[in-house]
Amino acid sequence: METxxxxxxxxxxxxxxxxxxxxxxxxxxLKAQFSTDSSRKSGAKEFPIAGMEEAFMGFITGRKxxxxxxxxxxxxxxxxxxxxxxxxCGNGYDTLALLTLVADESGRGCVYGMxxxxxxxxxxxxxxxxxxxxxxxxxVKLLKLCHSKMEDIVQNGNSxxxxxxxxxxxxxxxxxxxxxxxxxxxxxxxAGRVLVSGGLISVMVYxxxxxxxxxxxxxxxxASGLPVESWASFKLEMLNRPTGPVLxxxxxx
Amino acid sequence: METxxxxxxxxxxxxxxxxxxxxxxxxxxLKAQFSTDSSRKSGAKEFPIAGMEEAFMGFITGRKxxxxxxxxxxxxxxxxxxxxxxxxCGNGYDTLALLTLVADESGRGCVYGMxxxxxxxxxxxxxxxxxxxxxxxxxVKLLKLCHSKMEDIVQNGNSxxxxxxxxxxxxxxxxxxxxxxxxxxxxxxxAGRVLVSGGLISVMVYxxxxxxxxxxxxxxxxASGLPVESWASFKLEMLNRPTGPVLxxxxxx
Numbered sequence: 001m002e003t004x005x006x007x008x009x010x011x012x013x014x015x016x017x018x019x020x021x022x023x024x025x026x027x028x029x030l031k032a033q034f035s036t037d038s039s040r041k042s043g044a045k046e047f048p049i050a051g052m053e054e055a056f057m058g059f060i061t062g063r064k065x066x067x068x069x070x071x072x073x074x075x076x077x078x079x080x081x082x083x084x085x086x087x088x089c090g091n092g093y094d095t096l097a098l099l100t101l102v103a104d105e106s107g108r109g110c111v112y113g114m115x116x117x118x119x120x121x122x123x124x125x126x127x128x129x130x131x132x133x134x135x136x137x138x139x140v141k142l143l144k145l146c147h148s149k150m151e152d153i154v155q156n157g158n159s160x161x162x163x164x165x166x167x168x169x170x171x172x173x174x175x176x177x178x179x180x181x182x183x184x185x186x187x188x189x190x191a192g193r194v195l196v197s198g199g200l201i202s203v204m205v206y207x208x209x210x211x212x213x214x215x216x217x218x219x220x221x222x223a224s225g226l227p228v229e230s231w232a233s234f235k236l237e238m239l240n241r242p243t244g245p246v247l248x249x250x251x252x253x
Numbered sequence: 254m255e256t257x258x259x260x261x262x263x264x265x266x267x268x269x270x271x272x273x274x275x276x277x278x279x280x281x282x283l284k285a286q287f288s289t290d291s292s293r294k295s296g297a298k299e300f301p302i303a304g305m306e307e308a309f310m311g312f313i314t315g316r317k318x319x320x321x322x323x324x325x326x327x328x329x330x331x332x333x334x335x336x337x338x339x340x341x342c343g344n345g346y347d348t349l350a351l352l353t354l355v356a357d358e359s360g361r362g363c364v365y366g367m368x369x370x371x372x373x374x375x376x377x378x379x380x381x382x383x384x385x386x387x388x389x390x391x392x393v394k395l396l397k398l399c400h401s402k403m404e405d406i407v408q409n410g411n412s413x414x415x416x417x418x419x420x421x422x423x424x425x426x427x428x429x430x431x432x433x434x435x436x437x438x439x440x441x442x443x444a445g446r447v448l449v450s451g452g453l454i455s456v457m458v459y460x461x462x463x464x465x466x467x468x469x470x471x472x473x474x475x476a477s478g479l480p481v482e483s484w485a486s487f488k489l490e491m492l493n494r495p496t497g498p499v500l501x502x503x504x505x506x
Binding site: 051062198232236237241242253 | 304305309310312314315329451453473476477478479480481485486487488489490491492493494495502504506
């Protein structure tokens, strides 16, 4: 556990670095959305996660991204108060989506957000600070740690409902720092161990960068080899945009 | 047009052959479902087509079939009164699903059902007779014709909202009679031409029988080669059940 650095969510004030400006712009528009009277009254989620019909049909008709399909699947897996892991925080959008799905007024639940880059954890902190209410974001624990070490941070075995991966490099960050097939494979195996029955591993794989195709092969090999009695694994991909992201879903029965 | 045999839907009475018994059993249970007061009042569909959330989550958690995912997609594409094509009638479940989505009280719309086997058309007729109201099933036109000839039957060019394929052999029928990559490819090309903008080609591919994998390769080649400006094509497959059906969706922008 010596490499574990806990970045607890007492988010600090800071000036906005350039790669974060788009996050801030997006957040402002999100805030505008969730500050309407109707959403306040209905207790609507801060982060607008589409239903599956909207997300999936939007995806196949070109109006929604693959990440939105993934989020709509998570929405159907996660229950309030669950423990979930974002294995690759990146700029924090997935962490925010998970927080939205896990947190309620009770303060129960836990979102572990992992990344090996401090920049990713900072970006995630910043996004959460401007997009989620303070009492809710207390359930997030950000950790500067390789995702293959996720078993070190989960308190109770087989208790995690969802582990999400968004692979490749940090958008807007150093493209030389990439997730690698070997570590990703170890992380998937660890995810399989911490997952509760009825839980899901969700992996977004990018194949447009060098090594991306190898990483996909490696993940596909892992997912294909799982025994059908206790696992069901799926792949959703766009065929005529070969560099588009590939969504792998691995369900523990 | 000399090979075209029109089997108009004045469904005849007949004794139930063995492969159809399961259809009848299923139909009886369907009838029980749609004869409830609440469904009568709300004008609910005869054939229970699940919403996408139920179908997709059911599929990845092992409670629903891939065909149900396909049906839930069709539900989001088809509007009442549309013209659609079932390119491979088989035992008629897809034709029935299409009829349910197309037909309303107005009598508008058209479901062309094609198959090269008389047995398939007979099974489809029988299923429709016991599962759909007479005034609704008038929109179905069953044709003993290869699906590569679909342009011969569509009256107006580019007017079809959905073309569906369920490939392989007729369940319960002669396994030596199979859809073949060459004809399927010609049929897909024809489907692409008759389809309206905003329409969809939905292909369920089975890879467990000899030649099935080649047929998948052929369809994937077609779908991958479509220009991204005017088409979006997708593949959904189960990874750890390699003989499971593969769903290909091809959307015309």
